[in-house]
Amino acid sequence: MNDQVTAHYSGGGGLAEAIAGRFKDAGRDLGALTTTDLATVDEFHIRGRAATLELGARMRLRDDSQVLDIGSGLGGPARTLAERYGCHVTGIDLTAAFCDAAEALTGWVGLADRVTFRQGDATDLPFEKDRFDAAMTIHAAMNIAAKDKVYANAKRVLKPGGVFAVYDVLQGEGGDVFFPVPWAREPSISHLVTPEEMVTLLTDAGFKISHVHDSTEESQVWFEEMFERMANAVTPPVTFKIFLGEDLPVMARNQVRNLTDRRIRTVSYICEA
Ligand SMILES: C[S@@+](CC[C@H](N)C(=O)[O-])C[C@H]1O[C@@H](n2cnc3c(N)ncnc32)[C@H](O)[C@@H]1O
Numbered sequence: 570m571n572d573q574v575t576a577h578y579s580g581g582g583g584l585a586e587a588i589a590g591r592f593k594d595a596g597r598d599l600g601a602l603t604t605t606d607l608a609t610v611d612e613f614h615i616r617g618r619a620a621t622l623e624l625g626a627r628m629r630l631r632d633d634s635q636v637l638d639i640g641s642g643l644g645g646p647a648r649t650l651a652e653r654y655g656c657h658v659t660g661i662d663l664t665a666a667f668c669d670a671a672e673a674l675t676g677w678v679g680l681a682d683r684v685t686f687r688q689g690d691a692t693d694l695p696f697e698k699d700r701f702d703a704a705m706t707i708h709a710a711m712n713i714a715a716k717d718k719v720y721a722n723a724k725r726v727l728k729p730g731g732v733f734a735v736y737d738v739l740q741g742e743g744g745d746v747f748f749p750v751p752w753a754r755e756p757s758i759s760h761l762v763t764p765e766e767m768v769t770l771l772t773d774a775g776f777k778i779s780h781v782h783d784s785t786e787e788s789q790v791w792f793e794e795m796f797e798r799m800a801n802a803v804t805p806p807v808t809f810k811i812f813l814g815e816d817l818p819v820m821a822r823n824q825v826r827n828l829t830d831r832r833i834r835t836v837s838y839i840c841e842a
Contacts, residue, residue, distance in 0.1 A: 571663060571690065573758050574712045579666040580812035584643075585673035588807050595806035599677050604648050607674055610807040611645030613751075614708035614736065615788045615824075615835050621646040622653065624705060624734045627780060627839045630654035634702040637661070637726060639691045639719065640709020644671030644684065650705075651683045659701075660686040661694065662709075692718035696726045703727070705734040711752045714760045720774035727842035733776055736837040739764055741785070743831035747823040749816050751809065764836055776840035788835040789828035796821040 581587075588610060589599055597606070608618040624646075630636065632655030638647045641660025644667075651658045662668050671686040689695050691706070692715050704723050710716050723733050738752070740761035753759040762770065764783070771778055798804060799818050810817040827833045 570714070570758065575664045575666075577712075577753065577758060578642075578664045578812060580814065582666060584666055584670035584812060587811055588670070588674070591807040591811065597806065602677050604645070604652050604678050604680075607648075607678065607807075608645055609805040610809060610811060611643035611671075611674060612649070613642045613645065613809060615738070616784065616791045618645065618649055620736060620784070620837075621649045621707065623782075624707070624736055624837060624839075625650045625653060628703045628705065628732045628734050630656045630703060632656060635659070635700065637694075637696070637701045637704040637723075639694070639704060639706040639723060640712075641671060641686060642667050642709075644675055644686060646705065646707050647671075647684050647686075648675060648678060648680050651680055652678075656683070656703075658684045659696075660684070661689045661691065662686065663688070663690055692722065694722040694726055698725050699728045700726045701728065701731060703732045703734070705736075707736045708738060708752065710735075711738050711761055712758055716760070716762065716770050717773065720770055720776070724775045724842055729842060731842040733771075733840040733842055734837065735767075735771070735840065736835070737767070739767060739834045739836050741827075741831040741834045743827075746832050747826050749820050750823055750827065751813060751817075751820050754816065761833065764834065767836065767838070771838060771840055776842060778838055778840050780837075780839040782837045783834060784837065785828060785831065785834045789825065792821055792824045792828060796825055 634656035638660040647658040
């Protein structure tokens with residue numbers, strides 16, 4: 570199962586070089602890139618950087634905070650929060666190709682002293698108890714069947730009272746998901762739970778939920794706008810297409826349908842450990 574997930578995300582390999590090439594072709598100097606420039610490719614979740622900043626604003630982050638990003642992908646959310654709050658962020662992700670590229674992109678924007686990545690599985694986090702002040706997970710659990718293990722691990726590595734921020738795609742009431750979608754080309758690696766199941770999972774892991782935000786309507790608008798930009802060939806130098814490939818327009822169209830029909834919902838949770 571894990572192999573299928575990493576194969577889905579790995580693309581053709583050489584991801585950092587491919588991203589660098591696109592920026593160079595667009596006349597951009599790699600050394601002058603900002604985290605905002607990278608956001609069209611490295612904030613790999615619905616509503617991108619804005620959603621990361623919304624979550625970060627509720628995580629009580631300080632410049633001495635140690636933060637864990639579970640399922641960190643190309644590292645956009647980790648860099649965004651490290652830059653905004655001066656905190657240290659450790660990202661962990663199953664896909665080695667993403668971890669390697671995440672390290673490279675972090676170097677480009679000068680954040681390597683505060684943001685690091687390692688390959689690993691969210692269901693078996695390689696960190697000691699009470700290691701982190703805060704943790705987040707954005708759009709990663711949709712690929713993970715054993716969500717109880719993910720949240721139990723998050724609880725274990727967080728200090729008592731630490732904040733756990735979760736932002737995920739959930740199963741909606743409108744019916745089965747249309748595939749392909751950005752996290753899965755077919756159902757075998759897609760494991761969505763309903764909002765009710767999510768509350769049970771988080772509370773069973775020992776978290777107290779202090780804030781819930783259902784952003785489904787905003788997500789629908791975000792995907793409608795993305796689909797329209799692609800249809801009009803108005804795209805930035807680098808997009809998710811660099812690892813998702815030619816399926817991206819079909820995935821975006823399906824996401825508009827999935828969100829419009831409420832086959833999926835996007836919901837964030839702020840929890841206290
Ligand atoms: C849609 S991407 C989101 C990446 C990142 N959180 C972001 O928002 O930009 C999902 C990520 O979850 C990772 N992932 C899936 N299953 C995982 C697991 N069992 N442990 C750690 N990471 C996992 C994938 O490798 C992928 O990088």
